[in-house]
Amino acid sequence: MEKIQVLAIIASLLFTFFVIRLIIKGKLREEYSVVWIVCTFFLILFSFWRKGLDFVSGLLGIYEPPNFVFTTSVFVIFIYLLYLSVVVSKLQDQNKKLAQEIALLKQQIESKS
Template identity: 25%
Template sequence: MSRSSIIVLIFSAAFALAVLLSARRRRTSEHHTFSWLLVSVLTASLALWRNVIDALSSAMGIYYPPSALFAIVCGGLLWLLFRLSLQVAEQRKQIQRLAQELAVLSAQHPSPAERVPPETPGSAG
């Protein structure tokens, strides 16, 4: 095993540990945790089996294997960005719906500070 493979394995293990700690502290959702752990496992597996990169590059018709790896990584990042943008759009819709519901509820039931106390007879100046 080459020195670069060992470095990539150490990086992959550290990244997986950081993802798991983040999930434990509930800073990421389970859905994202699974995706990032999958990235870590794929990185480690490519570091262990370098001939997979050669096979992928020849299947893609690319003569320089690191270029094939770069194309695969760019595709994976685009996929993750697309998923995250869909999630942001969904959350934006939820926030808008919640803001509308809050406005309706506030109009129906004003807060105690906004309520005007009823006038009592004889208290007028």
């Protein structure tokens, strides 16, 4: 096993433990941690299976494995950003509705006084 493989495995495992620690502390919700854990799983898989990246790239018709890594990373980032945009939009609507309800309740309390 080469040094870069050992380094990649150690870094991936440390990152996985860091994500798990954030979940336990309540700083990261489980639904958002799935993406990070799946990504580290693939990093660990391809760290152990050196020819795996070449194999998968060949199956998809991509001649250079680094191009596969880059393309896949960009695609995953775009999907995750879209998902987070949907979540933020939903939260913005909920905050607007709550602010309106609070304003109505405040008006009712003031009108009774």
